[in-house]
Amino acid sequence: MPTAPIAFDELPATVRTAIEAETGLIRRIENISTGLNSSLSARAHTTGGVVFLKGLRTDHHWVWTQQREADINPYVTPLAPRLLFHVIADGWDVLGFESIDGRHADYSPGSSDLAKVTDALRELASLPCPDIELRHAEQRLAAYVAHPADADAFAGGTLLHTDWNNHNVLIADDRAHLIDWGWATRGAAWLDPAHWIIWLTAAGHTPSDAEDSVVLLPAWASAPPRAVDAFAHASANLWEEIASSAPDNWTTNLLDATRLWQQHRSDHS
Incomplete structure (x- = not known):
């Protein structure tokens, strides 16, 4: 908000x-x-x-x-x-x-920025998670899962950004730079690609194409399908809460995207 x-x-x-x-x-x-x-x-x-x-x-x-x-x-x-x-x-x-003299990343289908963001996801996944106070993914999403035990699948020791709004990704010097780290989190490695899938879907990708955009990332390859299903469900509930408290085109678009991805996961589970 x-x-x-x-x-x-x-x-x-x-x-x-x-x-x-x-x-x-x-x-x-x-x-x-x-x-x-x-x-x-x-x-x-x-x-x-x-x-x-x-x-x-x-x-x-x-x-x-x-x-x-x-x-x-x-x-x-x-x-x-x-x-x-x-x-x-x-x-x-x-x-x-x-200050970085760059522009916001373009997430639309066919954008040349997608490969740069994928590289940033890969680079972030390679960084060690520092021993500082961070929120835990399983705690952040516990209130939104269908069953309390589902949140256990989000736990892990990887440093996550979690807010892949394209305004938080600046393209400069032929690479992607990540800003706005206030919601940095410790959790399962596959969660950042999963967060990005939602933003890609909101930018016009089909859920299937959005998943294809991260399929080559090692972190995504480690994602248990049922855990991804649980994350899609939790994300839909989270964005429903956000859109209800701050209804506008932006929050509604993200809610629609998460629901679309959740339905895709349900149809293919």
Whole structure:
């Protein structure tokens, strides 16, 4: 669910000063309106280059994701942009990242970006899961499975991104970069490809074609079919909850995609 946006100039002066102490003199601010998980989303053009700013109020219910991103960053670069600083001041929590001059990935059928995203999935699956506080996939999805024991199949020791919205995948330098790591999770290796299947279906792929897009990934090859069925069921329930609390075209599209994939899994089980 999107958060209420705020422009950089609307931040308290003390917060702007604390940020500029890290960035150096800010010559120009480019506010960005596409962020879904942050109130502040902006590029600061400074004397030393461009810094991407991402922030939430310290009393926001998702502010914990800021620390999660800070903690995970050393383990996921250069797949992700490097964190430059973390400022907490006057009721605001702000991260400053190196800015990537890229575009959002195109997930539509036939897109040349699909191979780049597949490479990113393969690279992420090869990274060790750091010994830091992370949510567990089986816990995150426990409330949405048909039977409590079904969630056990989501457990594992692999580092997962889990939010494969194409706005979280930037194409630059002929590769895919992953941003927005606040929902990083520990779980079964096949779950990230499974999350991506939903977004591919929402982008116009048939569920069968979406699954074909990940079929060569070693992580997907390890997926037990019944566990994937359980994940499709849980995802449909999750997106039904999200779409019910925040009904709009975006959430409805994702709900339709998960239902379509769930039906595909049911028809072929």
